[in-house]
Amino acid sequence: MDAREAAAWRQKIEAALAAHIEKIKALEATLAKHEKRLDAMADARVKATPGRQVPGGAVADDADLDGPYGDPEVKRDPPKWTGDSFAGQRCSACPSDYLRSLAGFWDWKAGKTEEEGDPDRQKYVKWDRLNAARARGWAARNEGKRKGDPPAAEPDGEDYGDPNMEIPF
Numbered sequence: 432m433d434a435r436e437a438a439a440w441r442q443k444i445e446a447a448l449a450a451h452i453e454k455i456k457a458l459e460a461t462l463a464k465h466e467k468r469l470d471a472m473a474d475a476r477v478k479a480t481p482g483r484q485v486p487g488g489a490v491a492d493d494a495d496l497d498g499p500y501g502d503p504e505v506k507r508d509p510p511k512w513t514g515d516s517f518a519g520q521r522c523s524a525c526p527s528d529y530l531r532s533l534a535g536f537w538d539w540k541a542g543k544t545e546e547e548g549d550p551d552r553q554k555y556v557k558w559d560r561l562n563a564a565r566a567r568g569w570a571a572r573n574e575g576k577r578k579g580d581p582p583a584a585e586p587d588g589e590d591y592g593d594p595n596m597e598i599p600f
Contacts, residue, residue, distance in 0.1 A: 470554055488538055489560070491568035502569070503562045509536035522569040530570035537563035 432440075495501050502521045509532045517525045525533070541559035544552050 466554070470557070488534065488567060489564040490571060491561075491564040493568075496565060496568045496572065500561075501565055503565055505533060509533050511536070522566050523573070525569070525573070527570040527574050530566045530573065534563040534566035534570070537566065 491501065502523050505517050505520050505522065505525065507518050508516050512529060512532050514529065517529055522530060537559045541556045544556050
């Protein structure tokens with residue numbers, strides 16, 4: 432390969448590289464736009480304080496709990512929790528006292544992130560506060576649930592969970 436061919440190849444490679452860099456910049460701009468939109472949505476939810484306020488913080492309402500993000504997964508147990516581990520479970524499967532402890536932990540974590548002031552981590556403050564509200568909402572929902580409770584009756588009023596029930600036909 433002579434110098435002219437090498438220069439031509441180099442020019443082609445540089446042009447292709449420049450085109451890829453432009454595509455990456457366009458994707459980064461699109462991603463930044465979507466992150467900004469999601470942050471605005473989270474801000475609106477936090478400002479609206481989902482559900483009702485209690486001394487420990489906000490409590491998510493039923494619409495939030497039944498929504499697509501309303502049942503967050505527990506990634507790790509709160510440090511002060513001494514009972515059984517519920518890591519890997521959804522909030523709906525955890526007992527109320529655990530969820531109250533978890534909500535306190537998420538609020539504490541959000542406060543520490545806020546204090547640090549790192550602009551790249553500020554988005555996590557909103558999500559931790561929303562998850563704390565959701566954990567309190569699930570704690571309120573799960574308050575009456577205990578292991579061994581009989582299943583709820585069917586909507587028509589008949590309980591089909593009783594194996595000794597006579598078959599009507």
